[in-house]
Amino acid sequence: MPGIYGGLLCADLRNIARDPMLLYIPLIPVVMAVVFRLGVPVGSEILLERLGFDL
Numbered sequence: 001m002p003g004i005y006g007g008l009l010c011a012d013l014r015n016i017a018r019d020p021m022l023l024y025i026p027l028i029p030v031v032m033a034v035v036f037r038l039g040v041p042v043g044s045e046i047l048l049e050r051l052g053f054d055l
Contacts, residue, residue: 016022044055 040055047053048055
């Protein structure tokens with residue numbers, strides 16, 4: 001890609017190839033949102049059944 005961002009893009013692609021964890025970093029907030037959305041009601045039910053504690 002010619003232009004001002006061409007070199008930066010190539011460097012970023014090399015870094016992602018070197019460290020695959022950089023590929024997953026943008027997905028972490030999405031995964032956390034899903035876990036909180038689906039996990040909190042399940043955890044609340046477990047707390048209510050076992051301990052009588054209502055969130």
